[in-house]
Amino acid sequence: MAALRARLSAILVAACLLFTAQVVTAPERAAAADPGYLMAHFIGEGATGQQIYFSHSTDGLHWTDLNGGGAVLRSTVGTRGVRDPALVRSPDGSRYWIIATDLCIDCGQSWDDSTSNGSRNLVVWESKDLVTWSQPWLLNVAGAIPDGRNAWAPEAIWDPETNDYVLYWATNATLNGVLKHRIYYARTTDFRGITTPQLYIDRPGTQGIIDTQIVEEPAGVGTYRYVRASGDGQITLEGSNSILGTWTTIGNLSGIGLTGSQVEGPMWMKFRDRSEWALYLDQYAAGKGYMPVLTTDPSTAGTYRLPASGSYAMGGTKKRHGEILNLTAAEESRVQARFANTAVNRLQSYNFQDRYVRHTNFDVRIDPGVSPAQDAQFRLRSGLAGSGTVSFESVNFPGYFLRHDGSDFQLVHNDGTTAFAEDATFRQVGGLADSAWSSFQSYNHPDRYIRHYAYQLKLAPISTATERSDATFRVTS
CATH class of the missing domain: 2.115.10.20 (Glycosyl hydrolase domain; family 43)
Incomplete structure (x- = not known):
């Protein structure tokens, strides 16, 4: 009987070891999954x-x-x-x-x-x-x-x-x-x-x-x-x-x-x-x-x-x-x-709600009835210059982003430089005119925000009620 119990114990230990090896091996293969x-x-x-x-x-x-x-x-x-x-x-x-x-x-x-x-x-x-x-x-x-x-x-x-x-x-x-x-x-x-x-x-x-x-x-x-x-x-x-x-x-x-x-x-x-x-x-x-x-x-x-x-x-x-x-x-x-599947969005003006941010000949402004519609469509990417920020990539000109040059805005091809990344990066904050909307603060000029002036997109400091309205947008589909 003692010999039988010893044999049964040995079989049980071997089975457990085999089961354990199978349980351990599978997660290791999954964790080390090959890239695609x-x-x-x-x-x-x-x-x-x-x-x-x-x-x-x-x-x-x-x-x-x-x-x-x-x-x-x-x-x-x-x-x-x-x-x-x-x-x-x-x-x-x-x-x-x-x-x-x-x-x-x-x-x-x-x-x-x-x-x-x-x-x-x-x-x-x-x-x-x-x-x-x-x-x-x-x-x-x-x-x-x-x-x-x-x-x-x-x-x-x-x-x-x-x-x-x-x-x-x-x-x-x-x-x-x-x-x-x-x-x-x-x-x-x-x-x-x-x-x-x-x-x-x-x-x-x-x-x-x-x-x-x-x-x-x-x-x-x-x-x-x-x-x-x-x-x-x-x-x-x-x-x-x-x-x-x-x-x-x-x-x-x-x-x-x-x-x-x-x-x-x-x-x-x-x-x-x-x-x-x-x-x-x-x-x-x-x-x-x-x-x-x-x-x-x-x-x-x-x-x-x-x-x-x-x-x-x-x-x-x-x-x-x-x-x-x-x-x-x-x-x-x-x-x-x-190339994550980021949603396609538009930026609607707060005080001219029939107008949306769009590019035309690589200049940037707000217009109604944009045609082709893709000129007013952007992907809000994770900011090129830092976490917790956003950058605006054109849908119909991929690789081109909204970038400020001084106070002006243009749609520009990303050249991969630090200067470009900083100029094309913004912090999305509560709307300066309405907290249910959004405003976008410059990453490298934090005293300035995206706003429109005479329908052109600008980067400027904000102080008046009009300026706060000009700097407020809705991110919409």
């Missing part, structure tokens, strides 16, 4: 849809719109519209670039125009932290290509063999008597200057190619170091051990029922927690945006499969041709804080 994924994309046609949008996913399959579903960057150069953004991180993580097609369909351009005489430029933004971006600039990539008529769908990949980027894109040009889209490439270190463009991918005959994206496979996976997927009448898969080396055709996705006439804009994503990839494809023919195709080995065509029904969700906005970045913990924290 960031997608840069556009959402559709028109001046609003053809801008830069961000979405986030914790698992790579279920996506949430950032910034309340609004654009995070707006092009103010070239055609003033952008599509097909590539999101590039430098090898040391100190720089980021977004490179996009300079194209605005249905807002001044038609498809025929953009194909036969489109922009030869790409639009580029740069950032040091993934959240504060430079103003955009134009990079002429197709001007040196004989009969080059446009520049579409840019991508870039770091080449360790030469310590620079291979920047590649599609241009419609005549070569050997055939006019069609081909992929060209150039080298760059900063996306401000490039080497002379060279032909990269040319399909036989009259077959054109517009979209292609390269993924690097880790050592020990697959046959090739690099795999590229291209939209060229099929979704063609090719492999190589060098970015600018010889590429071998692997196959295509017709075996799972997808052709280039149905999908475009291939976009790779590596799941960080397992040896699996998603190849996202834009279902442009059906007007549905992105869907994932899954594979455990990008270099083997037979491993690709369609996702199970209901296994993914793309969020509130349509996701179109872009790029996915696997975030670090620090990047995730910055992105989630900067």
Whole structure:
């Protein structure tokens, strides 16, 4: 009996230890959850849809719109519209670039125009932290290509063999008597200057190619170091051990029922927690945006499969041709804080209640009947200069904030400096004319408040009843 009790006790202890280990391990995994994924994309046609949008996913399959579903960057150069953004991180993580097609369909351009005489430029933004971006600039990539008529769908990949980027894109040009889209490439270190463009991918005959994206496979996976997927009448898969080396055709996705006439804009994503990839494809023919195709080995065509029904969700906005970045913990924290889904608000004047604060040609005033309505819409962000404060970011010019310059106000692009942050930061206090409303005290000139004077927004000290009324506003939807 004593031996039996000893054996039972040993079994009970072992069971408890096993149970304890399971209980302890699960919370540790949850607490150490990996950061997620960031997608840069556009959402559709028109001046609003053809801008830069961000979405986030914790698992790579279920996506949430950032910034309340609004654009995070707006092009103010070239055609003033952008599509097909590539999101590039430098090898040391100190720089980021977004490179996009300079194209605005249905807002001044038609498809025929953009194909036969489109922009030869790409639009580029740069950032040091993934959240504060430079103003955009134009990079002429197709001007040196004989009969080059446009520049579409840019991508870039770091080449360790030469310590620079291979920047590649599609241009419609005549070569050997055939006019069609081909992929060209150039080298760059900063996306401000490039080497002379060279032909990269040319399909036989009259077959054109517009979209292609390269993924690097880790050592020990697959046959090739690099795999590229291209939209060229099929979704063609090719492999190589060098970015600018010889590429071998692997196959295509017709075996799972997808052709280039149905999908475009291939976009790779590596799941960080397992040896699996998603190849996202834009279902442009059906007007549905992105869907994932899954594979455990990008270099083997037979491993690709369609996702199970209901296994993914793309969020509130349509996701179109872009790029996915696997975030670090620090990047995730910055992105989630900067592009939180802050409400869209207006600032209503207390003593002219039919008028709202708005920007017009980057000047700021109060007006009735604002059109377009977005000129009077702002996101009250956590203050750029300090906690417990607010900054006013424009909805239709993301990255632009209300900033005082002396006594005047303008809508200005955030240059990331301390001076800008302080000039664009305010303390929201009870309304000087009515405590149920709000007034906004300057962060770096605390004796002054936002007020209107002759309908222009000003920063001034407040002493009279009229001035208190002029400095009182309602934050409203």
